[in-house]
Amino acid sequence: MNKRFVLPVLLLVLPCMAAGEERDATDIVRDAVDHWRGLSSYTEMTMVIHRPDWERSMTMRAWTKGQDQSLVRVVEPKKDRGNGTLTDDDSMWTFSPKVNRVIKIPSSMMGQSWMGSDFSNKDVARADDIIDQYDHTILGRESIDGIVVYEIESVPHEDAAVVWGKEVLKIRDDHVVVEHAFYDQDGELVKKLVSLDIGEMGGRTIAKRQRMGKIDKPEEWTEIGVIEVEYEIELKDSLFTLSNLRNPRD
Numbered sequence: 001m002n003k004r005f006v007l008p009v010l011l012l013v014l015p016c017m018a019a020g021e022e023r024d025a026t027d028i029v030r031d032a033v034d035h036w037r038g039l040s041s042y043t044e045m046t047m048v049i050h051r052p053d054w055e056r057s058m059t060m061r062a063w064t065k066g067q068d069q070s071l072v073r074v075v076e077p078k079k080d081r082g083n084g085t086l087t088d089d090d091s092m093w094t095f096s097p098k099v100n101r102v103i104k105i106p107s108s109m110m111g112q113s114w115m116g117s118d119f120s121n122k123d124v125a126r127a128d129d130i131i132d133q134y135d136h137t138i139l140g141r142e143s144i145d146g147i148v149v150y151e152i153e154s155v156p157h158e159d160a161a162v163v164w165g166k167e168v169l170k171i172r173d174d175h176v177v178v179e180h181a182f183y184d185q186d187g188e189l190v191k192k193l194v195s196l197d198i199g200e201m202g203g204r205t206i207a208k209r210q211r212m213g214k215i216d217k218p219e220e221w222t223e224i225g226v227i228e229v230e231y232e233i234e235l236k237d238s239l240f241t242l243s244n245l246r247n248p249r250d
Contacts, residue, residue, distance in 0.1 A: 025136035025152050028171055033067075033128055035175035036206065038231035040065045046225045049117050056116070059227075067128040069240040073248065074115075083115070086245045087125045095245045102242055111163050118191065118212040118222040122163070130167065133160035139168075148173040164190075174205050189215050202229035 043062045048055065059076040073084040082097035092105040110122040122129075134154040142149045154167045165187055170179040180193040191214045195207035206226065213221035238244060 023138075023150070025138045025150075026131065028138075028150055028152060029134075029136055029154065029169065030131050032169070032171045032175045032177050033131060035204065036177070037064050037067070040233050040235050041202075041229060041231050042233055042235075043229045044227040046223075046227065047115070047117060048223045048225070050219075050221050050223070052219045058115070063235055063239055065235050065237075065240060070124075071240055071245065072124065082248070084245050084248075085114070085124060086240060086242065088240055092121060092125045093242060093245060100246075102246055107161070118214060118220065123212075129160075129162065130154055133157055133162060134167070142170075149178060176205055176207055178207070191215060196223070197225075201226060202231050204231065 041062075041064045045060055045062065047058045047060060049057075057077075058074050058080055060072055060074050062070065062072045064070045068087070068089045070087045071084065074080045074082065082095070084095045086093045086095075092110070093102050094105060095102045105121055105125075110125065111120050113119070114121050114124050134156050137153045137155075139151045139153050141151065150171050150173070152169045152171060154169065156162045156164065156166070163184075164182050165185040166183045168179075168181045168183070169177055171177050176195065176198055177193075178195045178198070181189055182191050184190050191212060193210055193212045195210050197207070197209035198205065199208050200206075201208060206229065209223060209225045211221050211223045238249075
């Protein structure tokens, strides 16, 4: 799933060029989503949920296939082992071994916390919604250590089933998202995803560690760290089924 760096103090901010001379904003966003997920992927990762008085860590495995299918499963700690999330097209389900139940997540709950983290169910479920349901505009670009970073404003269509008033992304010209900001309907910044470590893994440059945090609660955040990742691998359709969510065969 298959669904996160300290900026230098001095940034060279370059004006956005005319549309005919500049890369298309929608293509930049699409390339970033495709780069992160690939045609298919397998990832081992850690998730750390930090609060002022406690911290919780999990190790997870995730598989993605195309833009519509993903499966995330907790492997550690033991008390959370087997908890999983499956997405297929516009549907999302969770499974908890403790209650031995598969639960379908209704659309009304897509904005709620995923596994108690600062990520929402929607963040995990459909990364490509931002391609199909938003209009994208390049606001400008920065040159950081010789790498061009585009700043893109993404505004949802009037009929889009999304909660955000707009999203603003900073995407490197090698397709790595270095920052993703979420604004409410009043234009107020609500939360931000920042890449803390970028490097080579799985044969491509990716964000190896990302932090999501709410702006009004800076002492609360969730970090995702990639341990291992493989891209363009053969995955059976049976992996992304409710049967496999409940009774793992991966």
